[in-house]
Amino acid sequence: MRKYLLPVIAGLVLGGIVHILTTLAMPRLALDNAFSRLAKLGPANAVQFVPDPTPAGAVLPRTDPAFVTAVCRYNLDAGVLKVRVPTSADYTSVSFYTRQGLAYYSLNDHAAGQRTIELQLMTPSQRAALPEDEEITRADRLIVESPSVEGVVLVRAFVREPGNRMRVRERISNVSCSPVS
Amino acid sequence: MRVIAIIIATAVGILSGLGLTWFASAGAIGFGATQIGAWMTWPKSGSAEADPYSRAIYARSGELPLGSTDGIAFVANSDDTGAALNGRCDIHIAGHLPNARFWTLTVYDSEGRLIENPAERYGFTSAEVIWKSDAEAEIVLAPHARSGNWIPTGGRERISAVLRFYDASLGLGGRFTNKVEMPSVWQEFCP
Numbered sequence: 001m002r003k004y005l006l007p008v009i010a011g012l013v014l015g016g017i018v019h020i021l022t023t024l025a026m027p028r029l030a031l032d033n034a035f036s037r038l039a040k041l042g043p044a045n046a047v048q049f050v051p052d053p054t055p056a057g058a059v060l061p062r063t064d065p066a067f068v069t070a071v072c073r074y075n076l077d078a079g080v081l082k083v084r085v086p087t088s089a090d091y092t093s094v095s096f097y098t099r100q101g102l103a104y105y106s107l108n109d110h111a112a113g114q115r116t117i118e119l120q121l122m123t124p125s126q127r128a129a130l131p132e133d134e135e136i137t138r139a140d141r142l143i144v145e146s147p148s149v150e151g152v153v154l155v156r157a158f159v160r161e162p163g164n165r166m167r168v169r170e171r172i173s174n175v176s177c178s179p180v181s
Numbered sequence: 182m183r184v185i186a187i188i189i190a191t192a193v194g195i196l197s198g199l200g201l202t203w204f205a206s207a208g209a210i211g212f213g214a215t216q217i218g219a220w221m222t223w224p225k226s227g228s229a230e231a232d233p234y235s236r237a238i239y240a241r242s243g244e245l246p247l248g249s250t251d252g253i254a255f256v257a258n259s260d261d262t263g264a265a266l267n268g269r270c271d272i273h274i275a276g277h278l279p280n281a282r283f284w285t286l287t288v289y290d291s292e293g294r295l296i297e298n299p300a301e302r303y304g305f306t307s308a309e310v311i312w313k314s315d316a317e318a319e320i321v322l323a324p325h326a327r328s329g330n331w332i333p334t335g336g337r338e339r340i341s342a343v344l345r346f347y348d349a350s351l352g353l354g355g356r357f358t359n360k361v362e363m364p365s366v367w368q369e370f371c372p
Binding site: 003004006007008010011012013014015016017018019021022023024026027030032033034037053054055056057058060061062064065066091093095096097100101102103104105106107108110111147152154156158160161 | 185237
């Protein structure tokens with residue numbers, strides 16, 4: 001048996017390397033990830049409602065049923081995107097993900113501190129290319145830098161009680177996500 | 182002889198490596214996780230500093246993690262003793278709940294779907310639940326109706342409970358991780 005000891009140890013070392021490489025590659029290799037699931041809802045750079053989860057299933061597994069969710073799948077190749085989210089006394093959040101599902105930025109209505117969350121989404125190079133005079137007004141605007149060209153903006157609004165769902169849906173239907181003209 | 186040694190090393194390497202990745206990306210091993218009692222969370226999963234394990238887990242399941250300014254999610258697949266949550270038992274989730282703007286508790290089947298029931302009761306929010314005291318509540322997950330805070334399990338053999346705290350800073354990922362007190366989870370009347 002002893003003669004197999006060395007190959008098995010070498011195998012376990014190799015296994016460790018295989019494990020690290022496949023784990024790191026998983027976000028790239030996963031075919032059924034959130035981005036491709038959300039892509040079925042509609043075109044990029046537009047807002048779509050994510051249907052409420054039901055026992056029959058959900059667009060994204062383990063969705064919190066206490067929320068109304070809207071999504072804007074984006075592609076910044078066409079230019080900077082402007083995102084507007086009306087908030088209310090009830091909790092609202094906006095989260096940003098890369099195509100591979102990395103949550104690189106998020107904010108909620110408290111953190112934003114305004115009735116309407118308004119921001120511009122751009123790549124680092126688009127930000128660098130902003131004209132000088134816009135630099136001055138930058139302070140008034142919230143700029144979110146996307147590390148990837150493609151990604152997802154997820155808008156979630158809390159439904160305090162089931163009777164409120166329609167009202168929350170109406171408010172969320174005013175979410176906009178469109179190229180800056 | 183040398184060929185056999187190489188074949189053994191390669192086979193062991195590929196099988197153990199892929200096997201480990203398979204279980205770790207299913208969230209079955211707590212790699213990269215913070216565990217408090219029965220509850221598991223990946224504290225940095227909602228930020229750009231997410232660890233490779235949480236990235237792999239979310240990419241594989243198709244979920245999106247809660248953004249860190251949005252909230253933090255804790256998953257319980259088993260009770261305090263480590264036994265898998267069985268929807269045919271009475272599962273108690275009781276105790277102190279960390280401070281947050283609000284929280285939600287939702288029960289899912291093994292596929293991450295809600296569990297069908299006539300009342301369309303899939304979970305509780307902190308606004309709906311009947312509290313025991315200021316920060317304590319008890320919720321029962323069971324196949325048959327009962328008084329108090331009850332979530333139907335439909336008698337599914339494998340279920341998971343997800344507790345999400347919104348707009349909360351629990352201070353996880355720091356040195357005081359263990360100071361966060363989570364409700365205990367126990368099962369009784371298993372068939």
